[in-house]
Amino acid sequence: xxxxxxxxxxxxxxxxxxxxxxxxxxxxxxxxxxxxxxxxxxxxxxxxxxxxxxxxxxxxxxxxxxxxxxxxxxxxxxxxxxxxxxxxxxxxxxxxxxxxxxxxxxxxxxxxxxx
Amino acid sequence: xxxxxxxxxxxxxxxxxxxxxxxxxxxxxxxxxxxxxxxxxxxxxxxxxxxxxxxxxxxxxxxxxxxxxxxxxxxxxxxxxxxxxxxxxxxxxxxxxxxxxxxxxxxxxxxxxxx
Numbered sequence: 001x002x003x004x005x006x007x008x009x010x011x012x013x014x015x016x017x018x019x020x021x022x023x024x025x026x027x028x029x030x031x032x033x034x035x036x037x038x039x040x041x042x043x044x045x046x047x048x049x050x051x052x053x054x055x056x057x058x059x060x061x062x063x064x065x066x067x068x069x070x071x072x073x074x075x076x077x078x079x080x081x082x083x084x085x086x087x088x089x090x091x092x093x094x095x096x097x098x099x100x101x102x103x104x105x106x107x108x109x110x111x112x113x114x115x
Numbered sequence: 116x117x118x119x120x121x122x123x124x125x126x127x128x129x130x131x132x133x134x135x136x137x138x139x140x141x142x143x144x145x146x147x148x149x150x151x152x153x154x155x156x157x158x159x160x161x162x163x164x165x166x167x168x169x170x171x172x173x174x175x176x177x178x179x180x181x182x183x184x185x186x187x188x189x190x191x192x193x194x195x196x197x198x199x200x201x202x203x204x205x206x207x208x209x210x211x212x213x214x215x216x217x218x219x220x221x222x223x224x225x226x227x228x229x230x
Contacts, residue, residue: 034218043119043205044221090158102148102171103207103219105158 006106019078023091034092119222140208147189
């Protein structure tokens with residue numbers, strides 16, 4: 001069975017400071033990992049995805065995440081927060097392969113940006 | 116290319132009624148998944164359809180059902196509505212042939228309120 005744990009339900013950072021959103025995963029097989037963002041009253045947008053090609057994954061809007069198999073972690077980072085980054089962020093895991101379209105979501109981390 | 120569309124965007128029903136939600140996937144996508152999002156339970160997988168067949172199913176009662184048409188459009192139905200069915204229902208589509216990872220594209224959701 002697959003699962004993800006987002007270690008912080010709420011993170012607050014000042015504008016211009018680094019962002020760190022933490023995620024640990026559990027998967028029986030080689031997983032696919034994603035970070036999605038959800039702005040208020042909006043659908044989910046994919047920030048970045050992990051394949052087996054590279055452990056450091058770069059996404060949109062300056063976000064990146066590093067896959068660490070030994071730590072079963074996939075933390076999301078951004079060097080400098082912007083006001084527009086305020087949103088809910090979801091770490092997501094899926095077993096890789098055809099027929100495994102089921103996504104398992106973490107409980108989400110609400111990111112607040114302080115002006 | 117148009118994104119995933121969901122209709123209606125908002126719906127108000129009363130207990131005991133039934134409801135049908137519609138999802139049109141991105142052109143060329145043949146897999147459609149449905150998710151329920153509530154403040155208490157977060158994002159939970161309902162089911163996934165591929166080539167008009169339900170291929171994966173989450174842990175929801177039989178009141179929740181779905182189907183997929185030959186053009187890949189999908190509908191989900193909830194019968195005998197309960198107050199707890201109030202939620203944002205999200206539809207996602209994907210290209211299931213990308214076995215390396217299963218990126219899903221989400222629609223804006225249908226907000227269902229049960230009174």
